[in-house]
Amino acid sequence: MSKVTVKDLDVKGKHVIVRVDFNVPHKGSTITDDNRVRAALPTINYLTENGAKVLLLSHLGKVKTEEDKAKNDMSIVADCLASLQSAPVKFVNATRGKELEDAVAAQEDGSIVLMQNTRYEKGESKNDPELGKYWASLGDMFVEDAFGSVHRAHASTVGIPSNMLAEGKKVGVGFLVEKELNVLGKALNDPQRPFVAILGGAKVSDKIGVIENLLKIADKVIIGGGMSYTFSAAQGGKIGDSLLEADKEDLAKEFMAKGEGKLFLPVDTVCANAFDNATDTKVVPAGEIPDGYMGLDIGPETVKKFQAELAGAKTVFWNGPMGVFEKPEYAKGTEAICETLANLDGATTIIGGGDSASAAKNLGFADKFSHISTGGGASLEFMEGKELPGVAVIPEK
Numbered sequence: 001m002s003k004v005t006v007k008d009l010d011v012k013g014k015h016v017i018v019r020v021d022f023n024v025p026h027k028g029s030t031i032t033d034d035n036r037v038r039a040a041l042p043t044i045n046y047l048t049e050n051g052a053k054v055l056l057l058s059h060l061g062k063v064k065t066e067e068d069k070a071k072n073d074m075s076i077v078a079d080c081l082a083s084l085q086s087a088p089v090k091f092v093n094a095t096r097g098k099e100l101e102d103a104v105a106a107q108e109d110g111s112i113v114l115m116q117n118t119r120y121e122k123g124e125s126k127n128d129p130e131l132g133k134y135w136a137s138l139g140d141m142f143v144e145d146a147f148g149s150v151h152r153a154h155a156s157t158v159g160i161p162s163n164m165l166a167e168g169k170k171v172g173v174g175f176l177v178e179k180e181l182n183v184l185g186k187a188l189n190d191p192q193r194p195f196v197a198i199l200g201g202a203k204v205s206d207k208i209g210v211i212e213n214l215l216k217i218a219d220k221v222i223i224g225g226g227m228s229y230t231f232s233a234a235q236g237g238k239i240g241d242s243l244l245e246a247d248k249e250d251l252a253k254e255f256m257a258k259g260e261g262k263l264f265l266p267v268d269t270v271c272a273n274a275f276d277n278a279t280d281t282k283v284v285p286a287g288e289i290p291d292g293y294m295g296l297d298i299g300p301e302t303v304k305k306f307q308a309e310l311a312g313a314k315t316v317f318w319n320g321p322m323g324v325f326e327k328p329e330y331a332k333g334t335e336a337i338c339e340t341l342a343n344l345d346g347a348t349t350i351i352g353g354g355d356s357a358s359a360a361k362n363l364g365f366a367d368k369f370s371h372i373s374t375g376g377g378a379s380l381e382f383m384e385g386k387e388l389p390g391v392a393v394i395p396e397k
Contacts, residue, residue, distance in 0.1 A: 002396060002397045003172065003173045003177075003178070003181065003391070003394045003395070003396060003397065004170070004171065004172040004394060004396070004397055005173050005174070005175075005178050006043055006047065006143050006145075006171070006172050006173070006174050006175065007046075008170075008172055008397065009141055009143070009170050009172050010142065011047055011050050011051065011052040011053055012050055012051035012109070013052075013053070013109055014052055014053065014139075014140040014141055014302070015052075015053045015055060015104060015107070015138065015139040015140045015141070016047055016052040016053065016054055016055070016139060016140065016141045016142070016143055017048065017055045017057060017135065017136075017138060017139035017142045017143070017160060018040075018044065018054055018055070018056050018057070018142075018143045018145055018174065018207075019057050019058070019142070019143070019144050019145060019146045019149065019156050019157055019160070019390075020040040020043075020045065020056050020057070020058045020145050020146050021036050021039070021040065021043070021058060021061055021145075021146035021147065021148040021149055021374060021375070022036055022037060022056075022058035022060060022074065022077045022081075022380055023036060023058065023059055023148065023149075024036050024037060024042070024060070024076075024077060025299070026076060026081075026299060028138075029076045030076075031076060031077070031080050031090040033191065033361075034080050034084070035250040035361075035374075036085060036091060036148070036374060037077060037080050037081055037084060039176050039374050040145055040176060040370070041084060041085055042172075042174075042176070043143060043145045043174030043175045043176060044056070044081075044085065044087075044112065044201070045085055045087075046175070047143070048085075048087040048111070048112065049056075049110070049391070051109040051110055052109070052110070053104070053107035053108070053109060053110075053111060053113075054087075054111070054112045054113070055104055055112075055113050055115065055138060055139055056081075056112060056113065056115065057106075057115050057118050057156050057160075058074065058077070058117070058118065058146065058156075059112065059117055059118045059119040059149070059154075059156070060072040060073075060074050060076075060117045060119070060369065061117075061119070062119070063119040063120060069117075069322075070252075071084050072117055072119070073093075073116070073117065074091070074114065074115070074116050074117040075091050075093065075116075076345050077114065078091035078114050078225060079104075081112070081114065081357045087110055087111060087112050087118070088111050088112065089112045089113075089114060090111070090112070090113050090114070090115055091113075091114050091116075091333075092114070092115055092116065093116050094103055094115070094116055095115060095116050095117070095118065095120050095121050095368060096121070096131075096134055096135075098116060099156050100113075100138070101138070102137050104139075104160055105201060116365045118154075118155070118156045121155070122248075123155055124152055124154050124155045124156060125152070125155075126155075127153050127154055127155050127158055127159050128155055128159070129159065131155040131159060132155040132158070132159020132160055132162065132163050133159070133163045133348065134157065134341055135156065135159065135160050136159070136160045136161075136163035136164045136167070136169075137163075139160075139164070139169075139320045140169060140170075141164070141169060141170045141172075142160050142161045142164050142170075142171040142172075143171070143172055143173065143174045143360060144157065144161065144171070144172070144173050144174065144177055144390055144391070144394055145173065145174025145175070145176045145177050146176075147176055147180040147373070147374050147375040147378050147379075147392070148175050148353070148374050148375035148376075148377070149378070149390060149391070150177065150378050150388045150390030150391050151373070151375070151377050151378040151381045151382075151386070151390070152389065152390070153389035153390070157389065157390035157393075158201050158389050158390060158393050161393045161394060162393055165393075165395070169396070171394055172394060173391070173394050174274065176374065177391070179371075180373060180374065180378075180379070180382075181373070183348075183370070183371045183373075184295065184350070184373065184379060184382050184383065185351060185382075186348075187315055187348070187350055187383075188217065188316055188382065188383060188385070191217070191218075191314070191315040191348075191392055192314035192347075193219055193307075193314055193315070194220065194312060194313050194314055194315075195217065195218045195219050195220075195313070195314070195315040195316075195317075196218060196219065196221075196222065196309065196310055196313040196315070196316050196317075197214040197218040197220070197221045197222065197317045197318075197383075198219045198222045198224070198306075198314075198316065198317070198318040198319070198320075198337065198341075199211060199214070199221065199222070199225075199227075199318075199319055200223075200224040200225030200226075200227070200318075200319070200320030200321045200322050200323075200334070200356070201225045201227060201285045201319070201320030201321065201354075201355070202225065202226035202227060202243060203226065203227055203243075203245060204230050204231075204245050204248040204251065204252060205248060206227075207227065207229065207319075207320070207380070208248075208251065209381075209384035209385075209386070210383050210384045211217055211223075211255055211382050212255070212384075213383060213384050213385050214263070214317070214383065215255065215258050215259045215263065218262070219262060220263075220264060220309055220313075221259055221262060221263050221264070222264045222309060222310075223263065223264065223265050223266075224266060224298050224302070224306070224320070224322035224323070224333065224337070225320050225321055225322055225323065226242070226243040226251075226295075227243075227245075227320075227357065228265055228266050228286075228295075228298075229242040229243050229244055229289075229295055230243075230245045230248050230249060230252050231245075231252045231256065232265070232266075232286055232287050233246070233249055233252075234249040234250070234252035234253045234256070235256070235287060235333060236287070237287020237289075238286070238287060238289055238290070238291075239287070239289050240271065240287055240289035240290055240291055240292060240293040240294055240295070241291075241292065241293065241294040242271070242289055242293075242294045242295040243294075245278050246396050247384050249397055250377055257313075258274055260299070264305070264309055265286065266286045266298045266299065266301065266302040266305075267285065267299070267301050267302050268283055268284065268285050268286055268298070268299030268301045268302050269280075269283070269284055269285075269289060269295040269296055269297070269298065269299050269302075270283055270287055270295070270296055270297040270298070270299050270323065270330060270332075270333070271283075271284055271289050271290075271293040271295045271296060272293060272294065272296055272330075273292055273293050274294075275294065275296070275324075280293075280344070281329065281365070283299045283300065284299075286299075286302075286350065296327075296330040297322060297323025297325075297330040297331070297332060297333045297334075298322045298323060298324050298325045298326065298333035299333075299381075301334075302333065303332075303333055303336045303337070306334070306340075307340050310341070310344065311341075313344060313347050314346065314347050315347065315348045315350075316341055316347055316348070316349045316350065317346065317350045317352060317383065318337070318341060318349070318351050318352065318356050319351070319352035319353070319354060319376070319380060319383075320354065320355065320356060321333075321334040321355045321356060321359060322334045322336075322337055325355065325359055331359075334356075334359050335359070335363060338356075338359050338360055338363055338365050339363070339365065341365075341369065342360070342368035342369065342380065344366040347370075348370045348371075349368075349369045349370045350369070350370060350371045350372075350373065351369055351371070351372045351373060352373050352379035352380055352383065353372070353373040353374060353375050353376030353377075353378075353379050353380075354376030355376075357372045357373070357376070360372060
C-alpha cells in the first residue's frame with residue numbers, strides 16, 4: 001500500500017485542510033496528555049514551513065448534549081498547539097459560516113486556523129453529504145493525518161476527500177498516517193518471524209475479527225485479560241464470578257480448535273472476593289476459581305509461560321491489558337508483559353493503541369517500543385484485514 005502523501009502535493013500558497021486527531025484527554029480546560037497534538041506536528045510543521053495555509057479539523061470527545069459541547073470545546077487545544085510550534089495559530093469558534101470563511105480567506109502563507117470541534121455538527125458522524133461538500137469548499141487540498149479516526153466514515157474523514165477528488169483537487173496522507181500504515185502493514189503482510197500477537201482486554205466480542213485473522217497470520221497468539229475467562233469456561237473450567245460472555249463460548253472453542261499448538265491461554269489467575277475493597281486475594285490454577293471470587297489478573301506462572309513463548313520473537317503486536325491494570329494490585333501481569341516486550345532484543349514491538357499504550361507510558365517503557373499506534377480501534381480493524389474508509393478514499397501513488 002503506497003498512498004499519495006503530503007510530500008507529493010505542491011502546497012505553497014494553497015489552503016490545505018488537515019484532519020488531525022486532537023481528541024486529547026482533558027480535565028476541564030487542562031489537557032492531561034498532549035501526545036496526540038505532538039504526533040500531528042511533523043505534518044503541520046512541514047506544511048507551514050512549505051508555505052501552506054493550514055486549516056485543522058478534529059473532533060474532541062463525544063458530543064450529544066449542550067453540556068457535552070461545553071465540555072469538549074476545541075479552544076483548549078489552541079494554546080497547547082501554539083506552545084508547541086512557531087507558526088501563528090488562530091482558533092475559530094465555528095464549524096461553518098462567515099466567521100470561519102473570513103478567517104480562512106484572511107490566512108497568510110505558513111499560518112494555521114484551528115476550527116471548532118467537528119462533532120458540534122450532527123452531520124459529522126453520519127457523513128452528511130452537504131457538510132462534507134461545504135468543508136471541502138474551504139480548501140484546495142486535503143491531508144488525512146488522524147489515524148485514530150480513519151476507521152470511521154465521517155464527513156471530515158471521507159466526505160471532504162471524496163468531494164475534493166470529484167472536483168479534481170489533490171488529497172494525500174500525512175506523516176503520521178503514512179507511518180502507521182507502513183508499520184502495521186509490514187506486521188500484517190510481511191512480518192519478521194516468529195510473529196507473536198498478544199491480545200488482552202475485557203471482551204472476546206471486541207476482538208473476534210482480530211483473533212480470527214491473527215490466528216491465520218501469527219506464529220503464536222497469546223490471550224490474557226478478562227476475555228481469557230470465556231475461553232476457560234469453554235474448556236469446562238470454574239471461573240467463579242469472573243467476566244464471562246456465555247454467548248461466545250462456542251466461538252472460543254472454535255478458536256482453540258483452529259489455534260491448536262499456537263493459541264496460548266493463562267495457566268493461573270490472581271483472583272479476589274470483590275472487585276473493590278477485597279478482603280481475600282489469592283493465586284489459583286486457571287479454571288479453578290472458587291465461587292464468590294473473580295479473576296482480575298494473570299498469575300505468576302502465566303507470566304513465566306508467556307515470557308517463554310515471547311523469547312526469540314522478531315515481531316510482536318500487543319493490544320489489551322492482562323488484567324485490571326488500573327488497580328496496582330492487579331497490574332503485575334500487564335507490567336511484566338510490558339517490561340518483557342520493552343527488553344526484547346532485535347524485535348519489532350508494536351502496541352496497538354488503547355490501554356496497552358497507556359500502560360507502556362505510565363510504566364516509562366514507551367521509548368523502548370518500536371511503534372505505539374495512535375489509534376486503538378483503527379489499528380485493530382487494520383489487523384483484522386478490514387478496509388479503513390479514511391485510508392481507502394486516498395488514492396494510491
